Amino acid sequence: MRDIVVVGAAETKFGKLESSFRDIAVEAANAAMADAGIDRQQIEAMYLGTFSPGTFIHQEHPAPLVASMLGLAHVPTTRTENACASGSSAFLQGLMAIGSGMYDTVLVVGAEKMTSTPIEETTQILAEAADWESETLAGATFPSLFALMARRHMHEFGTTRAHLSAVAIKNHHNAFRNPYAQFHREITEADINNSAMIADPLTLYDCSPVTDGAAAVVISTRERARNLAGQPVKVLGFGQASDSLSLFRREDMTCLVSARKASERAYKMAGIGPSDVSFAEVHDCFTIAEIVATEDLGFFDRGQGGPAALAGETALNGRIPVNPSGGLKGKGHPVGATGVSQVVESVFQLRGTAGERQVASRDIGLTHNVGGSGATCVVTILGQAA
Amino acid sequence: MRDIVVVGAAETKFGKLESSFRDIAVEAANAAMADAGIDRQQIEAMYLGTFSPGTFIHQEHPAPLVASMLGLAHVPTTRTENACASGSSAFLQGLMAIGSGMYDTVLVVGAEKMTSTPIEETTQILAEAADWESETLAGATFPSLFALMARRHMHEFGTTRAHLSAVAIKNHHNAFRNPYAQFHREITEADINNSAMIADPLTLYDCSPVTDGAAAVVISTRERARNLAGQPVKVLGFGQASDSLSLFRREDMTCLVSARKASERAYKMAGIGPSDVSFAEVHDCFTIAEIVATEDLGFFDRGQGGPAALAGETALNGRIPVNPSGGLKGKGHPVGATGVSQVVESVFQLRGTAGERQVASRDIGLTHNVGGSGATCVVTILGQAA
Numbered sequence: 001m002r003d004i005v006v007v008g009a010a011e012t013k014f015g016k017l018e019s020s021f022r023d024i025a026v027e028a029a030n031a032a033m034a035d036a037g038i039d040r041q042q043i044e045a046m047y048l049g050t051f052s053p054g055t056f057i058h059q060e061h062p063a064p065l066v067a068s069m070l071g072l073a074h075v076p077t078t079r080t081e082n083a084c085a086s087g088s089s090a091f092l093q094g095l096m097a098i099g100s101g102m103y104d105t106v107l108v109v110g111a112e113k114m115t116s117t118p119i120e121e122t123t124q125i126l127a128e129a130a131d132w133e134s135e136t137l138a139g140a141t142f143p144s145l146f147a148l149m150a151r152r153h154m155h156e157f158g159t160t161r162a163h164l165s166a167v168a169i170k171n172h173h174n175a176f177r178n179p180y181a182q183f184h185r186e187i188t189e190a191d192i193n194n195s196a197m198i199a200d201p202l203t204l205y206d207c208s209p210v211t212d213g214a215a216a217v218v219i220s221t222r223e224r225a226r227n228l229a230g231q232p233v234k235v236l237g238f239g240q241a242s243d244s245l246s247l248f249r250r251e252d253m254t255c256l257v258s259a260r261k262a263s264e265r266a267y268k269m270a271g272i273g274p275s276d277v278s279f280a281e282v283h284d285c286f287t288i289a290e291i292v293a294t295e296d297l298g299f300f301d302r303g304q305g306g307p308a309a310l311a312g313e314t315a316l317n318g319r320i321p322v323n324p325s326g327g328l329k330g331k332g333h334p335v336g337a338t339g340v341s342q343v344v345e346s347v348f349q350l351r352g353t354a355g356e357r358q359v360a361s362r363d364i365g366l367t368h369n370v371g372g373s374g375a376t377c378v379v380t381i382l383g384q385a386a
Numbered sequence: 387m388r389d390i391v392v393v394g395a396a397e398t399k400f401g402k403l404e405s406s407f408r409d410i411a412v413e414a415a416n417a418a419m420a421d422a423g424i425d426r427q428q429i430e431a432m433y434l435g436t437f438s439p440g441t442f443i444h445q446e447h448p449a450p451l452v453a454s455m456l457g458l459a460h461v462p463t464t465r466t467e468n469a470c471a472s473g474s475s476a477f478l479q480g481l482m483a484i485g486s487g488m489y490d491t492v493l494v495v496g497a498e499k500m501t502s503t504p505i506e507e508t509t510q511i512l513a514e515a516a517d518w519e520s521e522t523l524a525g526a527t528f529p530s531l532f533a534l535m536a537r538r539h540m541h542e543f544g545t546t547r548a549h550l551s552a553v554a555i556k557n558h559h560n561a562f563r564n565p566y567a568q569f570h571r572e573i574t575e576a577d578i579n580n581s582a583m584i585a586d587p588l589t590l591y592d593c594s595p596v597t598d599g600a601a602a603v604v605i606s607t608r609e610r611a612r613n614l615a616g617q618p619v620k621v622l623g624f625g626q627a628s629d630s631l632s633l634f635r636r637e638d639m640t641c642l643v644s645a646r647k648a649s650e651r652a653y654k655m656a657g658i659g660p661s662d663v664s665f666a667e668v669h670d671c672f673t674i675a676e677i678v679a680t681e682d683l684g685f686f687d688r689g690q691g692g693p694a695a696l697a698g699e700t701a702l703n704g705r706i707p708v709n710p711s712g713g714l715k716g717k718g719h720p721v722g723a724t725g726v727s728q729v730v731e732s733v734f735q736l737r738g739t740a741g742e743r744q745v746a747s748r749d750i751g752l753t754h755n756v757g758g759s760g761a762t763c764v765v766t767i768l769g770q771a772a
Contacts, residue, residue, distance in 0.1 A: 001486050052446055054438050054514055058522070061469035061515040064628035064761035068635070074647045076626035077762075078475045081465040083447035089464045093479055099486030100387050128440055129447040136444065240462035242450035249454070261460045375450035376463070 001099035005232035005385050007225040008036025008218030009347035011340075014332035015182040017212040021050075021057050021113035024214040025066045028337075029109050032216035032344075037229025040070065043218070044103035046077040049090030049110040050336035055125045056117050066109060076103075083129035084285060085371030086110065087215065087339025088378035092238055094219050104224050110340030111214035122210055126335075129372045131246035142285070143207055145247055145373045147199035150288035152253045154201070156303065159291060161201065163306025165192045167287040168205045168329055170315055175326025177316075177356035182211050182332030206287040211332030215341035222385070232385040233350045236272070236364065238378070239265025245375045256374035259296035263368070266379040267298075270364075274298030277320060277381075278361040279349055281342035283370040284327040290314075293368050294322060297379075321359045324349060339369035339378060346382045387485035391618035391771050393611040394422025394604030395733035397726075400718035401568040403598040407443050407499035410600040411452045414723075415495050418602035418730075423615025426456065429604070430489035432463040435476030435496040436722035441511045442503050452495060462489075469515035470671060471757030472496065473601065473725030474764035478624055480605050490610050496726030497600035508596055512721075515758045517632035528671065529593055531633055531759045533585035536674035538639040540587070542689065545677065547587065549692025551578045553673040554591045554715055556701055561712025563702075563742035568597050568718030592673040597718030601727035608771070618771040619736045622658070622750065624764070625651025631761045642760035645682035649754070652765040653684075656750075660684030663706060663767075664747040665735055667728035669756040670713040676700075679754050680708060683765075707745045710735060725755035725764060732768045 010031030012024045019027070025048070033040055048063040059065070063077040080089040087110030094106040114122055127136045130145060153159045168187060175181035187205060195204040218230070225232045241261035244250055250257070267273055274297060282297070284290035291305035299320050300308045308314060314322035325331045325345040328338060346365035348354040364383045370376065396417030398410045405413070411434070419426055434449040445451070449463040466475040473496030480492040500508055513522045516531060539545045554573060561567035573591060581590040604616070611618045627647035630636055636643070653659055660683055668683070670676035677691035685706050686694045694700060700708035711717045711731040714724060732751035734740045750769045756762065 001488065052440050054511070055440050057518070058514050059518045060438055060467065060511075061631060061758050061761060063468060064757070065517065065631040067628050068630040068761070072628075074627045074629060074643060076478075076648075077468075077628045078479070078626075079467040081446065081467055082449060082463075092462075093464070093482075096479075096486040096488055097482045099488065100482040101485065102387065102482055125440070125446075128444050131451065132443070132445045240464075241460045242453050242458075242463045243460060244454040245447060245451040257460060262462075371450070372447050375447060375454070 003222040004095055004098050004219055004235045005222050005225045006217050006343065006347050007220050007228050007230040007232045008032040008038060009344040010035050011180055011215035011344045012213050013180055014211050014213035014334060016115040021053060021111060022065060022069055024212060025109050025111040026069050028214035028216040029070050029107060032218050035230050036218040038218055040072055042105050043072050043075060043107045044105050045075050045097055046072055046107045047090035047094045048079045049087035049339060050079060051081060051083060051086050051112055052125055057113050082376040083371035084335050085339055085369045085376040085378050086336040088369035091340060091343055092240060092378060095235060095238060098219060098221060105220040107216065107218055108340060109214065109216045110337040112334040112336040113212050114210045114334060115212050134246045143199035143202055146286040146288055147202045148247065149253050150201050153288060156254050159306040163291060163310050164206055164287040165189050166310040167284060167290045168192060171284060171323050171327040171330040174316060174324050174357050175330025178326050178331055181326045181330055182209055183330050202286055208285045208328035208333040211334040213332060213334035213337045215337045215344045217340060217343055231351050233347045234383050234385040236383045237266045237270030237381040239263060240378045243375050245372060247373050255292060255296050256377060258374050258377035259293060259368060262377040262379040263297050266381050270381040276364055277366045278363045279321040279324055279359045280366040280368060281325060281345050282322055282368040284323060284329050285333060297368060316357060316359060324354065324357045324359050342367035342369060343380060350382060350384060389608040390481055390484050390605055390621045391608050391611045392603050392729065392733050393606050393614050393616040393618045394418040394424060395730040396421050397566055397601035397730045398599050399566055400597050400599035400720060402501040407439060407497060408451060408455055410598060411495055411497040412455050414600035414602040415456050415493060418604050421616050422604040424604055426458055428491050429458050429461060429493045430491050431461050431483055432458055432493045433476035433480045434465045435473035435726060436465060436498055437467060437469060437472050438511055443499050468762040469757035470721050471725055471755045471762040471764050472722040474755035477726060477729055478626060478764060481621060481624060484605060484607060491606040493602065493604055494726060495600065495602045496723040498720040498722040499598050500596045500720060501598050520632045520634065529585035529588055532672040532674055533588045534633065535639050536587050539674060542640050545692040549677060549696050550592055550673040551575050552695040553670060553676045554578060557670060557709050557713040557716040560702060560710050560743050561716025564712045564717055567712045567716055568595055569716050588672055594671045594714035594719040597720040599718060599720035599723045601723045601730045603726060603729055617737050619733045620769050620771040622769045623652045623656030623767040625649060626764045629761050631758060633759050641678060641682050642763060644760050644763035645679060645754060648763040648765040649683050652767050656767040662750055663752045664749045665707040665710055665745045666752040666754060667711060667731050668708055668754040670709060670715050671719060676708065683754060702743060702745060710740065710743045710745050728753035728755055729766060736768060736770060
């Protein structure tokens with residue numbers, strides 16, 4: 001596949017926003033095109049990652065809606081959905097579309113508007129990304145599914161409350177330094193211990209929030225990007241894998257095979273290994289998910305993700321900073337936007353423009369975006385274009 | 387882009403089915419793999435086109451569900467959604483994924499389960515593919531939007547009730563000869579004139595039905611397909627285009643600019659023109675839509691689609707047979723399956739295996755799949771592989 005770069009990247013503020021779905025998608029997309037220094041007439045196709053606009057805002061068929069509101073006259077545009085990995089799935093379709101030679105320059109947008117829906121409905125809508133027949137109908141919601149994983153991880157490897165807390169504390173610390181993040185409040189172990197239990201052992205502070213937000217990137221060939229003002233970042237590799245939708249059909253609940261396969265594929269395509277990664281944005285929908293992710297990605301041995309987090313190895317100034325943006329936990333988790341936002345943060349970090357949360361080593365960034373309880377995983381690897 | 391062929395094609399019976407969403411998706415996919423003579427271990431990725439499983443059956447994240455039920459262990463899989471063009475959008479992502487060199491062999495599935503939902507809800511769900519803010523909230527549903535187009539087409543070009551009826555009668559005639567079709571009943575002008583008015587001038591027989599069904603194709607490189615038993619059909623070209631989601635923002639209601647642009651792009655890629663097409667499967671969600679389609683695709687001049695249908699030019703034995711399958715009107719319209727089913731029918735016709743509905747000239751087949759009232763259009767052109 002020919003060389004592809006990300007040449008523009010932007011996102012909205014994440015949180016409970018007044019703006020509508022269409023407003024935030026347009027805001028992020030316009031900002032990404034401005035960051036790229038590109039004229040909208042040069043955009044040849046658009047992909048939109050969004051999870052469930054049909055249930056959240058009664059609007060299906062959102063891709064041409066956003067494209068026409070952006071003034072992208074008659075471009076081919078398609079929505080992708082893979083639950084919480086809808087955004088990275090859109091990014092991958094954009095990469096392959098350029099890779100095929102059909103288009104040279106593509107806009108990828110991820111967006112979700114969640115907070116205008118009553119919270120009980122939101123929990124139900126999210127639960128529809130699990131297996132309706134074997135999980136959702138039986139009362140399972142995502143906190144309970146990840147609680148099962150957490151309990152098993154604790155049982156198998158001795159992972160502790162303090163390990164989970166270390167992830168939450170770190171990600172709030174990082175989010176405090178991210179102007180786009182939903183939460184700007186550092187938290188302590190006492191806050192966590194005094195918070196509500198959601199699904200034992202996961203407390204309120206182990207869970208990512210309900211969020212509105214959008215993120216967008218402009219991707220192009222290296223040649224085309226030379227004529228643009230945006231500082232390019234190279235796509236070194238990507239990988240995607242799937243698994244059974246339902247947790248009970250998997251052999252092991254302490255790792256995600258989809259994440260292991262997706263990262264193997266991405267590492268192979270990039271020609272690197274885990275030790276070459278400078279920093280990572282991983283899918284911490286719950287604190288346990290970040291611990292599992294850092295093991296699945298090969299940063300730590302199995303069972304060592306918790307101790308590593310507690311020892312500060314994944315902190316901003318640690319050996320391998322994980323979720324410098326604050327992650328889903330601190331930055332927020334507007335479902336369809338998250339995968340694109342991970343790429344946006346990686347672009348900022350690789351460019352060295354991440355301000356107070358800038359990591360020191362910035363050769364290679366990795367993103368890890370999970371759908372459902374791990375039925376989908378998408379991994380991308382980005383590096384310096386020079 | 388390298389040469390790509392469709393090497394396996396299959397679909398379920400369309401209609402009100404007892405089977406669940408997952409059952410029909412699996413049935414079509416297994417049949418397509420059997421038709422290709424391929425072992426499932428050779429499938430490297432899967433795309434699933436489906437419109438709104440979140441609202442119809444409370445199941446989001448359906449792509450890995452179907453992939454794992456098929457035993458496609460850990461393949462990358464993604465759902466695409468573009469309203470009624472969700473299926474062809476999945477097909478295009480599969481083509482570009484192979485075109486990029488990422489995968490050599492891809493399974494594309496389209497499916498929708500609609501009849502287990504109460505009909506009033508179904509109308510509402512479908513209406514969410516229109517612009518919620520400017521159309522759906524104002525009471526517009528798809529019959530009313532296409533009725534506006536019909537009235538304007540009548541006013542501009544003198545299109546008549548008899549022209550619309552000719553389309554419905556032809557498509558029921560063809561469906562009667564298609565074992566996969568929902569309706570196996572020929573209709574007469576009297577049936578139409580005595581039927582209920584849905585949205586003036588569109589009667590019950592001008593509208594496609596609510597349908598369950600699934601369709602699937604296996605696509606691969608020409609080289610890989612040489613080792614498979616399935617008779618290959620070549621993908622000569624494809625094109626996609628978008629337009630504003632809302633009808634009122636368009637300059638003209640008597641044509642779809644998205645269809646004109648998508649077909650221009652597909653013709654250019656295939657290196658052919660409208661007069662080279664042997665037969666076409668077009669998106670006749672309403673009878674007026676087929677008349678407009680045959681004009682947009684360049685088969686007839688503007689305003690001549692109605693008279694041509696009445697003159698039998700689009701009949702099975704006409705100059706250019708349109709919807710030999712029976713189309714959405716006669717075969718049925720399981721939204722996400724339709725675009726894939728159009729490709730399946732084209733494969734059957736190009737192979738010469740379409741039985742009683744076989745067209746005589748079978749060099750080149752074209753498919754035309756529309757999303758919403760024309761905010762999306764996807765056109766593909768298939769031909770003999772030899």
